[in-house]
Amino acid sequence: ENASYFGDSRFNDRWTEMSLDAIATRAAADRSALDKLRTIDRATLSPADQLDYDTFAWQLQRSVERQKFREYLQPVGHQGGPQTADGMVEVLSFATVKDYQDWLKRLEALPTMIDQSIALMQEGVKAGNLPPRILMQRVPAQIAGQIVEVDERLHPSLLALGCRAARDPHASLLQKRGGVVEFGRIAQLEARGVVGGIAVEIDQRMVTRVAAKV
Secondary structure (H helix, E strand, O other): OHHHHOOOHHHOOOOOOOOHHHHHHHHHHHHHHHHHHHOOOHHHOOHHHHHHHHHHHHHHHHHHHHHHHOHHHOOOEOOEOHHHHHHHHHOOOOOOHHHHHHHHHHHHOHHHHHHHHHHHHHHHHHHOOOOOHHHHOOHHHHHHOOOOOOOOOOOOHHHHHOOHHHHOOOOHHHHOHHHHHHHHHHHHHHHHHHHHOHHHHHHHHHHHHHHHHO
């Protein structure tokens, strides 16, 4: 997600893989990168490269040091989690057909992201690695806020078009600028509707259970 927020669109069709295996792989990669960086003789670098070296070393050291806290066991909080995933549309550029297709792929991958979040929360409960109760008490309301009913009267084409058209790159609607603009409005409505499914997928009982144990 960071890439998308920083304007790098190469990964706009996916969420960060948050399985335990993927997390362990990334952690090992950071440790390996730090070890390799330390084999470079900093004194042989130019002043500009030394600054890059120091910045990269600081970032890697902080990342490796934080691994012991297993922060990933708290994937849901009042400042972020699947229940706030729809906020990303505020920074994405919906200017091309691919932009919409990428977002739909992300929406289709939401169940996997939610399942991974639930699995991490369950591990956090077992390990006693939990966020403060006062903060988690805000989360059920955030999830409830995602339960919305799309008023089809706002967009008459929603019922007929849905979002299936985006899966067809030859859909005539998406070949016209006006159609793309209209589809953008529809896609954002669907985004909220699909994310609204989080209230069912993530199961508020899990959130309540985590909060109660803090």
